[in-house]
Amino acid sequence: MSTKVAVVTGSNKGIGLAIVKALCQQFEGVVYVTARDIGRGKETVETLVSEGLKPMFHQLDINDFSSITAAAAYFKDKYGGVDILVNNAGIAFKGADTTPFAVQAEVTLKTNFFATRDMLTHFLPLVKTGGRVVNISSFVGSRTLNQCSPALQELSEEELVGLMQRFVEETKKDEHKKGGWPDTAYGVSKTGVTALSFILARRLSRERHGDKILLNACCPGWVRTDMAGVTPNSATRRNV
Numbered sequence: 001m002s003t004k005v006a007v008v009t010g011s012n013k014g015i016g017l018a019i020v021k022a023l024c025q026q027f028e029g030v031v032y033v034t035a036r037d038i039g040r041g042k043e044t045v046e047t048l049v050s051e052g053l054k055p056m057f058h059q060l061d062i063n064d065f066s067s068i069t070a071a072a073a074y075f076k077d078k079y080g081g082v083d084i085l086v087n088n089a090g091i092a093f094k095g096a097d098t099t100p101f102a103v104q105a106e107v108t109l110k111t112n113f114f115a116t117r118d119m120l121t122h123f124l125p126l127v128k129t130g131g132r133v134v135n136i137s138s139f140v141g142s143r144t145l146n147q148c149s150p151a152l153q154e155l156s157e158e159e160l161v162g163l164m165q166r167f168v169e170e171t172k173k174d175e176h177k178k179g180g181w182p183d184t185a186y187g188v189s190k191t192g193v194t195a196l197s198f199i200l201a202r203r204l205s206r207e208r209h210g211d212k213i214l215l216n217a218c219c220p221g222w223v224r225t226d227m228a229g230v231t232p233n234s235a236t237r238r239n240v
């Protein structure tokens with residue numbers, strides 16, 4: 001039987017690191033820490049090894065297209081694909097950050113939505129029979145999506161991408177609220193991730209039904225990490 005492999009994006013710290021630890025303890029296969037920064041990634045692997053775990057490392061910056069394609073080629077060549085993919089990498093501006101909202105919108109959507117979609121575009125074809133894909137969204141995303149009309153919940157991937165692009169463009173003219181958008185770049189990005197997960201799960205069940213691949217959006221509440229702060233109250237306004 002071929003070696004099973006699990007890949008977690010942005011796993012040098014926070015929720016991604018916790019997922020890697022749990023996989024190292026429970027998954028019968030090779031577990032990959034991936035990080036955009038090689039130094040931070042390798043340091044994480046060394047720490048885990050010192051705790052008796054045996055993760056591997058591969059560099060992966062989801063904002064860098066060539067990094068995604070290089071990683072996809074690596075996992076295809078070495079393992080014939082992946083069995084578990086956790087799209088965890090994400091960012092959020094702090095509530096006190098004075099960066100203009102339009103810039104926050106562009107940067108947040110770039111990583112959380114567009115780069116996560118790039119990952120899925122390149123890695124979904126590599127997911128093996130019986131594979132599992134988890135997109136780490138947020139309760140903010142599922143809560144917002146549940147409030148949308150059924151028509152909005154049944155968008156095509158292209159329509160969803162168009163909507164996400166429209167949000168970014170409208171923030172540049174300070175017209176996003178007039179356009180019906182909420183005042184949260186993080187919330188919109190995670191609504192996009194949850195909606196994309198529905199779209200791709202439906203596609204998998206249509207086009208690769210026999211492969212029994214399960215794709216879910218996971219929507220955590222507050223978790224104490226660098227992103228979310230030391231208490232729920234310290235979480236950023238745009239991060240809750």
Ligand SMILES: NC(=O)c1ccc[n+]([C@@H]2O[C@H](COP(=O)([O-])OP(=O)(O)OC[C@H]3O[C@@H](n4cnc5c(N)ncnc54)[C@H](OP(=O)(O)O)[C@@H]3O)[C@@H](O)[C@H]2O)c1
Nearest residue numbers: 010014015061062063088089090138222223225226227228
């Ligand atoms: N904490 C919460 O309360 C909470 C709640 C709901 C959902 N989430 C979601 O859970 C996920 C993990 O968040 P966290 O709280 O663990 O945050 P975190 O501690 O800040 O960790 C974020 C991770 O993502 C990585 N990352 C950021 N941009 C990346 C990129 N372009 N390519 C590769 N890796 C990148 C970071 O790498 P660097 O170290 O290089 O920056 C870091 O490893 C995120 O998607 C977040 O939105 C968090």
